[in-house]
Amino acid sequence: MTGDERLIKSYEELIEREAPFFNSLEDARKYVVLNSLKGGTCPACVQTVKIYPRKFNNMMALSLIWLARVSKEGSLWIHVPTQAPRRIIKASCYSKLQYWNLVRYQPNENSKHKKTSGVWSVTGRGVRVARGLKQISTIAYVVDNFVLGHSDEMVFIQQALKETFSFDQLWNDPIPIVYATKEEK
Numbered sequence: 001m002t003g004d005e006r007l008i009k010s011y012e013e014l015i016e017r018e019a020p021f022f023n024s025l026e027d028a029r030k031y032v033v034l035n036s037l038k039g040g041t042c043p044a045c046v047q048t049v050k051i052y053p054r055k056f057n058n059m060m061a062l063s064l065i066w067l068a069r070v071s072k073e074g075s076l077w078i079h080v081p082t083q084a085p086r087r088i089i090k091a092s093c094y095s096k097l098q099y100w101n102l103v104r105y106q107p108n109e110n111s112k113h114k115k116t117s118g119v120w121s122v123t124g125r126g127v128r129v130a131r132g133l134k135q136i137s138t139i140a141y142v143v144d145n146f147v148l149g150h151s152d153e154m155v156f157i158q159q160a161l162k163e164t165f166s167f168d169q170l171w172n173d174p175i176p177i178v179y180a181t182k183e184e185k
Contacts, residue, residue, distance in 0.1 A: 036143060051148060054099055054140045059087075061160040063094040064102055067122050068130035074122045077106060081118045094120060099140035099147050102126035132157050 021043075022028040028043050035041075039050040066088055071078050078084075080094055088094060095116075097103040103126055106119040128134040137150035138160075 049143065051141050051143045053151075054096055054142050056100065056136060056138055056140075056155060056160050057093070058161050058163050059091040060093040060097055061157045063088050063091070064097055064122065064126055064130045064157070067094060067097075067103060067120060068127050071121045073127045074124060077119045077121045079118050080120050096140075097126065099142055100125075100129075100136050100150070102129055102136070129157055
């Protein structure tokens, strides 16, 4: 069986999954929203739908401060992939700062395959947060790169810089995975 044939077989198995039946599109939407906190399946496309809580962490705080400083508090645009320190690029947290409206990006006009140009700047709100003058919510609730809302708990950037990653939290948070079936030999 070729790679394409295996892919087609996996896709066919995905389509054959049991999905609940609904009498209306409104009922199906309600089902998806109610089940997205724990991770549910969309009855139309059979893909996993989950709301991800994204916590404002110390690497995001470091990324924001770096970007605020080098962009001269938002007056310059910075090509992050070529100018950021290695640890900021490796952590890849700077793009998630947009969940709190702390950064903005220039759209990519040269390629249809890339969403952004890699050129970012900090917003006025981002500058105030980076300087420790404004609090932000600790968690952004995100589904399909769309922010549904934020937590009520607030944090100053100084507090976020003190926190480190929790191995147990990273290991135990649910991650939706779709496994392809292995070809029997």
